[in-house]
Amino acid sequence: MDQAVEALDVKVWRGNAKGGSYRSYEVPAQRSQTVLDVVTWIQQNAEPTLTYRFACRVGMCGSCAMMVNGEPRWTCRTHVKKVLEGRHLEIAPLRNLPVIKDLATDMTAFFDKWTGAEGVFHPTASRADAIAPISPEDPARVLANEAIECINCAVCYSACDTVTANPDYLGPAALNRAWTLQNDERDGAHSRRLRTISGGGGCFNCHSHQSCMTYCPNELNPTASIAGLKRLSAMSFFKGGRDR
Amino acid sequence: MMVAKHRRDTLRIASLIHRVSGLALALFLPLHFYVLGLALNDAAGLDAFLKWTDYPLVKFAETVLVLLLSLHLFGGLRLLALEFLPWSPRQKAYAASAVALSFFVSVGFFLSAV
Amino acid sequence: MIGLRLYLAQRISAMLMAPLVLGHIATMIYAVQNGLSAAEILERTQGSFWWGAFYGLFVVAVSIHAAIGLRAIVCETFSLTARWLDLFTWAVGILLLLLGARAVAAVVL
Numbered sequence: 001m002d003q004a005v006e007a008l009d010v011k012v013w014r015g016n017a018k019g020g021s022y023r024s025y026e027v028p029a030q031r032s033q034t035v036l037d038v039v040t041w042i043q044q045n046a047e048p049t050l051t052y053r054f055a056c057r058v059g060m061c062g063s064c065a066m067m068v069n070g071e072p073r074w075t076c077r078t079h080v081k082k083v084l085e086g087r088h089l090e091i092a093p094l095r096n097l098p099v100i101k102d103l104a105t106d107m108t109a110f111f112d113k114w115t116g117a118e119g120v121f122h123p124t125a126s127r128a129d130a131i132a133p134i135s136p137e138d139p140a141r142v143l144a145n146e147a148i149e150c151i152n153c154a155v156c157y158s159a160c161d162t163v164t165a166n167p168d169y170l171g172p173a174a175l176n177r178a179w180t181l182q183n184d185e186r187d188g189a190h191s192r193r194l195r196t197i198s199g200g201g202g203c204f205n206c207h208s209h210q211s212c213m214t215y216c217p218n219e220l221n222p223t224a225s226i227a228g229l230k231r232l233s234a235m236s237f238f239k240g241g242r243d244r
Numbered sequence: 245m246m247v248a249k250h251r252r253d254t255l256r257i258a259s260l261i262h263r264v265s266g267l268a269l270a271l272f273l274p275l276h277f278y279v280l281g282l283a284l285n286d287a288a289g290l291d292a293f294l295k296w297t298d299y300p301l302v303k304f305a306e307t308v309l310v311l312l313l314s315l316h317l318f319g320g321l322r323l324l325a326l327e328f329l330p331w332s333p334r335q336k337a338y339a340a341s342a343v344a345l346s347f348f349v350s351v352g353f354f355l356s357a358v
Numbered sequence: 359m360i361g362l363r364l365y366l367a368q369r370i371s372a373m374l375m376a377p378l379v380l381g382h383i384a385t386m387i388y389a390v391q392n393g394l395s396a397a398e399i400l401e402r403t404q405g406s407f408w409w410g411a412f413y414g415l416f417v418v419a420v421s422i423h424a425a426i427g428l429r430a431i432v433c434e435t436f437s438l439t440a441r442w443l444d445l446f447t448w449a450v451g452i453l454l455l456l457l458g459a460r461a462v463a464a465v466v467l
Contacts, residue, residue: 070248072250159250161256165435199361200361202361205360205430207430208259208327209255209259210253211250211256230327233362233365234362234366237362267431270424270427270428273454274457280461280465281461283399283464283465287400294394310386313379317376317380320372324372324373353383353390356387356390357390357391
């Protein structure tokens with residue numbers, strides 16, 4: 001970022017499900033400033049009716065993702081100086097999701113697909129049972145650990161052009177979640193989940209563009225998780241569909 | 245027209261190459277089969293068609309077809325490895341190698357043809 | 359709309375074709391050296407069991423592979439219902455299979 005920049009030229013998408021357009025705001029530049037800080041400044045000083053979503057401001061809750069200069073980002077952990085082009089910043093709601101108002105998208109489809117991919121833990125023990133001993137070196141646990149830090153921010157879902165082209169596709173986040181559960185030995189729904197994610201909207205639609213991996217703010221690799229699901233499904237097919 | 249940023253990535257270009265080459269090959273196949281089918285009743289007809297292949301422009305077009313076939317083959321091998329072998333983080337290097345190898349093969353064909 | 363069976367058909371046909379395509383390219387580079395003629399092609403292929411098996415397998419694999427590949431493109435470009443998509447996939451596969459079988463018969467028999 002040019003040290004001499006005193007004011008940022010910020011274009012923010014304003015509108016609703018029926019449509020909208022960009023509006024420009026001059027925002028004072030700070031030495032250390034996140035994109036979320038910029039949006040908050042606009043709402044508090046220039047545009048009180050601006051709608052956006054955030055909660056934790058520290059990259060844990062996954063609620064503040066937006067398109068920033070054309071790319072999906074977690075805005076609370078994205079420094080302005082990292083994404084500024086000249087003195088321009090363009091902020092829009094996430095792609096691939098319907099807009100409710102301004103920068104807030106309707107994430108229903110995203111979470112429906114999460115459960116649609118059987119992204120729910122199915123316990124095999126009750127609280128009366130002893131805690132299952134799971135070695136951190138167990139190969140399945142290692143695979144699960146690599147993929148587990150997802151915060152449901154929908155950045156990958158927004159970056160994925162397979163989702164854009166095929167609205168039935170479950171998408172990278174949901175399938176990544178399914179992969180962690182397939183590698184969780186305490187989960188009791190492995191074969192049911194495998195059937196679900198092998199269906200028409202499932203893992204086989206992935207073209208391995210790796211946009212999900214490129215943009216995941218937690219540096220997860222959903223493409224690798226989805227490739228793992230493809231292998232699991234193929235293997236279970238050749239074993240006669242009786243997987244675990 | 246501006247191409248969206250997430251579509252300018254190496255691997256996205258690799259995927260575009262795979263799709264376009266596959267589509268072109270699929271559209272070319274019926275013509276290919278039809279011409280070979282000429283030999284069934286009419287070897288002279290096939291010969292008359294093959295005379296065409298002496299023209300430099302047609303040799304160039306054939307080279308493009310070989311290039312498309314090689315791109316789809318080597319790019320496809322990368323995808324098979326991605327899906328069926330343990331994950332490798334060097335996908336961009338592999339994709340670039342697939343393109344380089346394809347040019348190598350198609351230049352080899354061209355030099356053999358002229 | 360690609361499920362498990364279509365995926366496996368697509369990938370298995372791809373694995374089968376990888377060596378076939380390499381062989382095809384090698385043959386092309388070899389055959390094109392002195393120009394193409396019907397006599398030269400037919401001399402190599404006619405009555406040969408192995409060329410018949412090579413191209414026969416090739417035609418079957420490519421028909422499956424191209425039909426499913428085009429299905430993915432059509433599915434992502436136009437909004438067709440699942441039934442039209444299935445119909446399209448079968449139509450492409452059968453068309454390529456028939457044309458391909460005719461071509462193999464023409465050069466081998």
